Amino acid sequence: MPDINIIREHFPNNIIEAGKLDASFNIIEVLSFLKNCPELSFDMLLSIIAIDYIHYNELIYCLLSTHLNESIKVSVKMKNEAKSVTAIYKSAYFDECEIYDLFGIKFTGNPNLKRLLLPQSWAGHPLKKDYILNDERLKWNE
């Protein structure tokens, strides 16, 4: 695991629980620090994972440092709005489009947020828990 105390120095009020650094309120600062700080140098954002816990949504950013072969998870809990990190990691664009497509979470700051996997005319966001499964729209391939 990367040495935690560097992170704790710079971000004292970010708690680390269940192996994830919780950065709900300052995600942009934390990510840009993790990327640019020479000792940590997390230069690759592997993927953004979205989970829908009905009352709130959680985003997990999996970061990997290719030089030190270290990985860390940063989690953000929020409602339906999130800040886009495409400015820091270019690879986040496809992830954010897919999460918007399947979860309906809007990312402010994303160059052009559009549906990625589903056809543009698809209504609803399938991976949300309240998505009606036996919807007649899904009968089209029966």
Add this chain to the structure above:
Amino acid sequence: MSIFKSIKALIIGHFTVIKHMFKKAVTKEYPEERPIVNNFFRGKHVLKNCTGCGYCKKVCPAGAIEVIKKDKDLVGYVIDYNKCIFCGNCMFYCPTKSITLTNEFELATDNKSDLKIDLLEQERTI
């Protein structure tokens, strides 16, 4: 010079291709030569004294198995080959090992209704 190196590489490349002209062809003529199929192969299902517990119905990912029971004794056991993906879950998790997948893989038919096969009836006719 690089020209001679590339000409040499071209000639070597050509001779590695021509080398194969004198080797035996690897194509197998399917209808005439039967392919060798081993015992672990997962093909058509066969049923043997099934107790109708319905465990395979719970474990099938594609929902292809239909167990028809009339007050506790088995009347029909239909597998829908449109949906079946031959994963073998029913065979692995069947408590009494009564359903097994055989080596027979030629299941093509020209009308869809043939694909819903009642294995219990087949077991009686054999």
Add this chain to the structure above:
Amino acid sequence: MNKMTLNLGPQHPATHGVLRLIIDLDGEEVVSAEPDIGYLHRGMEKLAETRNYYQYLPMVDRIDYLSGFFYSYAFCNAVEELNHIKVPQKASYIRIMLMELNRISSHLLWFGTYLIDLGAISPIFYAFRERELIMDYFEKITGQRMMYNYFTFGGVRHDIPFFDDVQSIINTIGDKIGDYERLLSENPIFLDRTVNVGVISEKKATEWALTGPNLRASGVLSDFRVNMPIYDDIDFDIVLTNEGDCYSRYLVRIYEMRESIKIIQQCIQWLGQCSSRDLPFLEKVTLKTFPNQEVFSSVEAPRGLSMCYLNSIGGNTPYRVKWRTSSFYSTQILKDILVGVTVPEIMAIYGSLDVVLPEVDR
């Protein structure tokens, strides 16, 4: 500037599946390229929410049908970590051997189709002739050529009775790779088509989150097999070239095939000399209740790092499964590296990234 938008449609001989590239052409030069994906989206993550763990296991091979073992290993490993199941040593070795064989067969398929994209007709038949040997071996021990359903939670379904044909397979493949290299590695036309074409610098590769052979071809030393516990007592070295063009991606994959042969050789030695009769290959376990926990389990697939995120809140169906696949990001980088490139080079670059569409759309 009269732009012609050409879309390399979902149905095109060289898109390895159903990718649609909307390309703005100025003459033969590409002005902008926009990948449009989703034609093969089967909703793997939504399926997981309505199926229990045993039902979902056979579906996992289908995420990337060319490397089925890797994805079933990632899923089984996630469930085993969730329930703290300890996999017997023999099962781990069988898993490594099958995964490395699968890596060779996936690289062989890439080699054949990449050469067809560049116009050479015969290498695909040589590559498929070798791949057929591996496919027949998989059919002999797991039952199917591609959709194996052979790994299960706690080990493998049944024991592998014999290894001698694995030895003969890797011997024939070993010298056949020498054939490919003689046929292509110095071929002037192949060099002219691939050397410094589609160069991906080290910074650009990490920025666009490329992993696997594409990353190692740009000179970044990152192979996830290093921190996978089951690879600990197997020594293999990571293949690295640092030009980052199509030719170095070709070289990385050819040498990786040789590395996999060395790994399989060690697995056979271990499996052969250990008295194979008494060692268990499966940890008998019945999974009823699951702890309320989340797990990240990843594996070094032939195309890059594949990560399975499993989140369960008790009950026997997973609450959320997320698959991180590497082709998803290799398609995204096309937007960046296809600018200012001529039409034939699109095929050369796209082919060299080894993008397989089921992995992209899941």
Add this chain to the structure above:
Amino acid sequence: MNYLLNLFIEFLDKHNFNESIGIMIFSILPFAIIAAALVFVVLMLVYAERKILAYMTQRKGPNRVGPNGILQTTADAIKLLCKENIELLHSDKVIFTIAPILAFSSIVVLWCIIPYNAEFHLIDSTISLLFYVAVAGFPMLFHFLAGYASNNKYSLLGSYRALSLTASYSVPILFTLLATIFLADSMDLHKIIIAQEKVWFIIPNIIGFIVFFIASIAELNRCPFDLSEAESELVSGYHTEYSGMRFAMFFLGEYAALFVTAVFTAIIFFGGYQPPFGVYLSNILMGNCRCFNFLIYFEQTFWLIAKSSIIIFLIIWIRGTLPRLTQKSVMNLFWRYLTPISIINLILIILATRG
């Protein structure tokens, strides 16, 4: 040939037919023979290529239709004949239909000037080499027309490439043929062959042969240079929108051109219908009595076909190994390397023959 002709006229007089019918039939007969030979050779070439490519990749090739698959191509041709010719809504209908016909006919015309043996030829003109250079470039022009008329982006790209390729390969071909004219100081194919009695032109003109061979592969639009019908990038280049008989015209035309180019390479560099060491086998076997001299003609055609089939095998072999070149490197290869080489080669030969 005229020996057979007056034999036929005596037969006609016996049945009191008019003599002019004989002459008329005899002037049409060679064209009929060559038309039949063309169809047969083209079908056999397609079959031969598929078989050779199959053996090169350890496959069996077509072996189901007819004995050992011989009738496979005839079956394909009949299938293509019966297929529906799909008409395009917005394509330029007139050019769309004419282009394949012109492409095929411009190749068939070349068959007439080939001297099959000392006596038998369809058109005997003193400038047949010039005729070859002129007409050999036509099919590429009609490929451009076809691609341009079929209103499809991929075929448009294919047709652009056809044009740029035509410009680049015709210059080296011209210079190498000029070199042969100086060597044989005549443009008549018969005289060229007779001039190669003692030494074949490949020995003095070895560089010319290499340049001509590479340029003729580009002219045929075959493997290392098959840019205008690149399957993997442009779906199938200029003939993407063609189906049925029109596609067959292009497809069979390509193989007819392959035969013509191989025969011309054999004529210009390997001494046409001359036996390898100037010794006719039939003289040895039959002794050189007069009545068997028409056997020599058959043997001459045999030698011509044998040499050209070796060259055809070489071209197919190249297709089996080499990947495709990009347009930049093809133009670079032709303009920067092959054209100057062929010019230098021409100057050397002029000095050698005239200096």
